[in-house]
Amino acid sequence: METYYNPEDLQKFSTISEGAPELWKKFGEWYGAVFAEGALSEREKALIALAVAHAVQCPYCIDAYTQACLEKGSNKEQMTEAVHVAAAIKGGAALVHGVQMKNAAEKVGL
Amino acid sequence: MSDVKELCEKTGSAAPVRLKGEIENRFDDALAKAGLHPLTAEGVSVFQVNMGSVCNQACRHCHVSAGPDRVEAMSESVADECLSLIEANRFAVVDITGGAPEMNPSFRRFVSMAAVSGSHVKTRTNLTVLLGEGFEDLPSFLADNKVEIVASLPYYLKEIVDRQRGAGVFERSIEAIKRLNAAGYGVDGSGLELNLVYNPCGAYLPPGQRSIEADFRRELAKRHGVVFTGLFTITNMPVGRFKDFLESSGNLTRYMDRLIGLFNPDAARNVMCRTTVSVGYDGSLYDCDFNQMMGLKCGFGAPDHISRFDVSALGKRRIVTGEHCFGCTAGPGSSCTGAVA
Numbered sequence: 001m002e003t004y005y006n007p008e009d010l011q012k013f014s015t016i017s018e019g020a021p022e023l024w025k026k027f028g029e030w031y032g033a034v035f036a037e038g039a040l041s042e043r044e045k046a047l048i049a050l051a052v053a054h055a056v057q058c059p060y061c062i063d064a065y066t067q068a069c070l071e072k073g074s075n076k077e078q079m080t081e082a083v084h085v086a087a088a089i090k091g092g093a094a095l096v097h098g099v100q101m102k103n104a105a106e107k108v109g110l
Numbered sequence: 111m112s113d114v115k116e117l118c119e120k121t122g123s124a125a126p127v128r129l130k131g132e133i134e135n136r137f138d139d140a141l142a143k144a145g146l147h148p149l150t151a152e153g154v155s156v157f158q159v160n161m162g163s164v165c166n167q168a169c170r171h172c173h174v175s176a177g178p179d180r181v182e183a184m185s186e187s188v189a190d191e192c193l194s195l196i197e198a199n200r201f202a203v204v205d206i207t208g209g210a211p212e213m214n215p216s217f218r219r220f221v222s223m224a225a226v227s228g229s230h231v232k233t234r235t236n237l238t239v240l241l242g243e244g245f246e247d248l249p250s251f252l253a254d255n256k257v258e259i260v261a262s263l264p265y266y267l268k269e270i271v272d273r274q275r276g277a278g279v280f281e282r283s284i285e286a287i288k289r290l291n292a293a294g295y296g297v298d299g300s301g302l303e304l305n306l307v308y309n310p311c312g313a314y315l316p317p318g319q320r321s322i323e324a325d326f327r328r329e330l331a332k333r334h335g336v337v338f339t340g341l342f343t344i345t346n347m348p349v350g351r352f353k354d355f356l357e358s359s360g361n362l363t364r365y366m367d368r369l370i371g372l373f374n375p376d377a378a379r380n381v382m383c384r385t386t387v388s389v390g391y392d393g394s395l396y397d398c399d400f401n402q403m404m405g406l407k408c409g410f411g412a413p414d415h416i417s418r419f420d421v422s423a424l425g426k427r428r429i430v431t432g433e434h435c436f437g438c439t440a441g442p443g444s445s446c447t448g449a450v451a
Binding site: 072 | 265267269270310312314315316317318321322325367
């Protein structure tokens with residue numbers, strides 16, 4: 001069945017370089033530097049990436065960073081907590097906008 | 111292939127040679143590109159003896175496909191031949207493996223005689239076997255013989271260990287470690303080494319050895335009050351029961367692509383087969399325990415049985431390779447003593 005998301009398409013990511021190779025090269029270097037060990041460990045960065053992947057609902061990123069988290073030594077408990085952090089922020093972000101709803105309702109109300 | 115041949119010429123490497131019946135061996139191509147083809151031994155410092163496939167467990171990742179239903183076991187006469195070779199050659203390391211080698215009737219005699227040979231003797235254990243009837247005194251026996259213990263414990267959480275190794279294995283493993291600690295194993299200053307082995311519980315690669323060792327040390331001490339000397343991370347090889355899992359779960363292609371994509375020439379330079387000879391239960395010789403399980407004996411004219419053992423010839427033999435070898439060369443590499451690069 002055709003679908004917009006095919007797992008094998010992840011392997012084609014680098015074909016994005018076609019047409020803008022310099023930009024791809026810069027992206028690759030920057031991306032690599034971002035995930036290198038720094039003030040945060042590679043494991044912490046992978047967990048952040050996993051949480052963000054869920055927040056932006058990118059199946060490629062979820063696939064890649066589930067694997068990356070496991071390969072950095074995280075376990076399912078830790079990864080599930082990371083996903084809950086993403087869900088809490090997304091849910092909280094939706095809910096806190098309820099204040100805007102209240103403000104708008106207040107403004108048009110008598 | 112043409113680009114590989116060209117690179118071989120540039121680097122002075124021999125062109126990859128296919129094994130009989132093997133259509134494609136991308137590992138030889140990778141070696142050639144790195145200027146490492148053909149892969150050859152550099153002496154024999156590790157004499158690894160597989161005492162058979164009999165085991166009290168049937169772990170889902172086991173490359174030996176070991177279990178209680180297996181019958182292959184090293185005979186007393188083959189064990190004696192191995193002991194003669196150990197005495198004659200004084201290998202730096204004698205590494206005893208299986209299956210559960212403790213279940214071989216010759217195990218204790220083999221250990222005690224190897225221990226007086228001057229070689230450093232290590233034995234691999236699944237831990238739970240140490241709790242079995244008739245094996246309870248093994249911790250003190252091994253301690254008396256100053257044998258290093260390399261014990262399988264793929265994670266510090268019960269759920270993960272039991273999923274890979276069977277229900278109840280984690281708790282019994284912890285009990286066995288407590289008994290080993292009581293015998294002095296893993297305790298600072300005792301001189302008795304207890305090294306644990308991590309391997310992934312699935313189709314992914316191990317984390318950094320130092321990083322996960324710190325987790326194990328902290329969590330095992332906090333949760334169970336046990337200690338150990340060090341931790342080895344070992345990549346699951348696409349061999350035996352783990353390969354069956356990869357195939358049945360649809361992960362084989364992706365896993366192999368991952369191993370191949372992470373080929374590390376530095377790891378390839380340090381692969382354990384270059385300094386190891388692996389002996390099968392029937393005395394056959396192999397480049398490593400994985401080749402042993404695939405039935406790939408030492409080749410290219412090197413002796414392939416202990417009855418023809420020639421340390422000089424084996425020490426410069428050409429290694430028999432296959433695509434499974436990518437498991438030892440991915441990222442930081444993998445060996446029976448963990449990462450290599």
